[in-house]
Amino acid sequence: MxxxxxxxxxxxxxxxxxxxxxxxxxxxxxxxxxxxxxxxxxxxxxxxxxxxxxxxxxxxxxxxxxxxxxxxxxxxxxxxxxxxxxxxxxxxxQDVSDLEHVLAAPVQEFCVASAKSADVVDKFKETIKLALEITKAIEDTRGAVYSPGVGGEAKGLLLVGWASVEAHASLYSRPEAQETIKKIIALDAMAAEAKDVLRVL
The missing domain is CATH 3.30.70.100 (Alpha-Beta Plaits)
Incomplete structure (x- = not known):
């Protein structure tokens, strides 16, 4: 193929x-x-x-x-x-249809992420996998898509659709996400800036 x-x-x-x-x-x-x-x-x-x-x-x-x-x-x-x-x-x-669901949600989380260093790229990719797992465990998410940066795997864009800003804010207190969040913290491989965005056009 x-x-x-x-x-x-x-x-x-x-x-x-x-x-x-x-x-x-x-x-x-x-x-x-x-x-x-x-x-x-x-x-x-x-x-x-x-x-x-x-x-x-x-x-x-x-x-x-x-x-x-x-x-x-x-x-x-x-x-x-x-x-x-x-x-x-x-x-x-494969992610094109998932992206449509994310962008149709009331709130979009834009998380611009990168590996903290060249030595932790593999851990960074594992972190992204765990972050995507969280979205499957929470009812208030409307899908998620991760797109790696053009020309490299050490950075990327994580997009998550949320039912509301409040739903996203409550992520860290949700029991169903606690274990995955602990694993992400332990990996200590990702630098990220996340913003909740409201679609206007």
Whole structure:
């Protein structure tokens, strides 16, 4: 069985911006409506600070995304979305449907994660597996997807759909998650920043 070429796999593009405004975001999203190879566009703002915006663009292939960045439409998009540096993540074809469930949830947790050092990459990957296990044990989650960074396994994006901000906040006090959380702490391999995001567009 031949493996699908990396250049033909779906990718996710994450852009985190400050000074977020819904009007500018709407204009930016409207400008993407005819971009070839762009599967979906998610726009949200953090639950604790509405001035911080999150863009998540799903591309059919990296080639489609590369073509967009060399087009006049890209400069226009940057004006509306901000000039923050995007980060790219691989998305397996098996995770595409799961991603739809996550993005349809009331709240999305964006967890940008990386291994604490090159020596603990294997432990980092084990940590991600454990984090995904937690989502299977809790009723208030609406699915989870992990996408490794393009070009390496030492970083990635963990996306979790939650029923509410309060449901996510109660994670560490839930008995069904306690043992898995202890294992993650013991591995001590991951540096991460997680934010609850509310979809606006």
């Amino acid at each position: 031949s493996l699908e070429p990396v250049s033909q796999m779906p990718i996710l593009e994450l852009i985190i911006t400050s000074g977020f405004g819904e009007q500018a975001a709407q204009q930016g999203k409207d400008g993407l409506s005819s971009v070839e190879g762009l599967t979906s566009v998610y726009v949200g703002k953090t639950a604790t600070d509405s001035s911080v915006g999150y863009w998540l663009l799903q591309w059919q292939t990296s080639a489609a995304r590369d073509a967009f960045t060399t087009s006049p439409a890209y400069a226009t998009f940057q004006q509306h979305a901000g000039n923050s540096t995007p980060v790219l993540y691989d998305l397996s074809t």
